[in-house]
Amino acid sequence: MSHNSFGHLFRVTTFGESHGPAIGCIVDGCPPGIALTEADIQIDLDRRRPGQSKYTTQRQEADAVRILSGVFQDERMKAQVTTGTPIALMIENTDAKSKDYSDIRDKFRPGHADYTYWAKYGVRDYRGGGRQSARETATRVAAGAVARKILTHLYSKEVNIRGALTQMGTETIDRKNWDWDEVANNPFFTPDAKAAARFATYLDGIRKKGSSIGAVVEVIADGIPVGLGAPLYGKLDADLASAIMSINAVKAVEIGDGMAVATLTGEENADEMRKGHKGAPEFLSNHAGGILGGISTGQPIVTRFAVKPTSSILTPRKTIDIDGNETEIFTKGRHDPCVGIRAVPVGEAMVACVLADHALRHRAQMG
Numbered sequence: 001m002s003h004n005s006f007g008h009l010f011r012v013t014t015f016g017e018s019h020g021p022a023i024g025c026i027v028d029g030c031p032p033g034i035a036l037t038e039a040d041i042q043i044d045l046d047r048r049r050p051g052q053s054k055y056t057t058q059r060q061e062a063d064a065v066r067i068l069s070g071v072f073q074d075e076r077m078k079a080q081v082t083t084g085t086p087i088a089l090m091i092e093n094t095d096a097k098s099k100d101y102s103d104i105r106d107k108f109r110p111g112h113a114d115y116t117y118w119a120k121y122g123v124r125d126y127r128g129g130g131r132q133s134a135r136e137t138a139t140r141v142a143a144g145a146v147a148r149k150i151l152t153h154l155y156s157k158e159v160n161i162r163g164a165l166t167q168m169g170t171e172t173i174d175r176k177n178w179d180w181d182e183v184a185n186n187p188f189f190t191p192d193a194k195a196a197a198r199f200a201t202y203l204d205g206i207r208k209k210g211s212s213i214g215a216v217v218e219v220i221a222d223g224i225p226v227g228l229g230a231p232l233y234g235k236l237d238a239d240l241a242s243a244i245m246s247i248n249a250v251k252a253v254e255i256g257d258g259m260a261v262a263t264l265t266g267e268e269n270a271d272e273m274r275k276g277h278k279g280a281p282e283f284l285s286n287h288a289g290g291i292l293g294g295i296s297t298g299q300p301i302v303t304r305f306a307v308k309p310t311s312s313i314l315t316p317r318k319t320i321d322i323d324g325n326e327t328e329i330f331t332k333g334r335h336d337p338c339v340g341i342r343a344v345p346v347g348e349a350m351v352a353c354v355l356a357d358h359a360l361r362h363r364a365q366m367g
């Protein structure tokens with residue numbers, strides 16, 4: 001299985017399986033001299049960690065990260081700092097239960113990647129999804145924490161990449177209630193306290209039926225300066241779309257107004273400009289989502305994505321087995337009823353990785 005790396009100057013290679021001994025990543029290209037500890041990474045991993053509420057998988061993983069290389073305690077700088085060499089990050093799997101998967105070992109879950117992995121590779125890690133499992137996304141979150149450090153180091157503490165769940169099935173937030181502080185107060189990462197209460201009832205119903213539901217996640221990156229992105233084949237929006245689409249279960253990505261631009265007139269879509277302060281223009285709106293011509297405008301960068309409902313469900317579905325026999329399948333075990341919840345920190349991490357990569361690429365070409 002090739003293609004386990006992404007990024008150019010900030011390059012991440014991930015490794016490991018859901019039911020193997022450990023997962024991890026190598027982060028190559030981090031500049032030297034940046035303070036980095038395990039605690040800096042753990043904060044983000046703790047937000048994605050499974051088993052934190054009844055609304056996510058009950059797999060209990062501490063997701064404790066170890067930095068194996070690329071940093072050292074520099075007494076002169078009075079901090080543990082990056083050395084500019086590859087940063088290896090490792091997370092042990094401590095609660096993998098293969099028994100959950102024994103009934104579906106030879107059957108394909110409709111909507112999952114079981115069939116395509118089998119058809120392509122002729123080998124399927126039936127212990128628990130292997131590389132197709134979203135367990136791998138923990139390593140992206142770890143890499144994203146390093147990316148955030150780079151962005152803050154290069155620009156300022158104003159850089160802030162935050163995600164939120166804005167829709168679950170047919171239930172949506174009221175954008176007028178958007179409060180970033182609320183995101184940490186509910187198990188859904190949603191910025192609307194009233195919607196959180198609705199999501200709870202809605203998802204309880206879905207969960208009790210043994211079903212699952214899709215969701216929409218929005219990630220907003222504040223404090224990113226004008227100029228990131230390399231037209232034509234390294235456009236910032238193209239790279240964001242590719243990175244987000246690489247997350248498990250993502251079926252659509254939008255930048256700014258996304259699909260809704262189809263209904264706008266030129267006047268409505270135009271992000272009008274005024275003189276602003278300190279040489280930077282003021283935009284009167286942000287339909288473009290902070291990117292024009294593949295280059296950041298200095299406005300918030302807005303990425304939105306839809307995830308499909310979890311395909312491992314208790315309701316029996318028609319399928320075939322590896323010998324082509326028609327059969328039925330239902331999936332027991334520990335699964336997320338709405339993968340959109342834990343996809344929030346994953347989306348933030350992928351946006352951070354793309355922006356860190358582009359920040360380094362911008363510096364390389366423009367000085």
Ligand SMILES: Cc1cc2nc3c(=O)[nH]c(=O)nc-3n(C[C@H](O)[C@H](O)[C@H](O)COP(=O)(O)O)c2cc1C
Binds near residue numbers: 343346
């Ligand atoms: C954070 C996260 C958690 C997920 N948890 C589950 C899960 O518990 N069970 C499951 O069947 N799929 C889960 N998925 C989705 C599958 O990993 C994904 O659907 C599968 O790998 C097939 O890939 P595709 O959906 O991108 O085509 C999760 C996805 C994400 C992003």
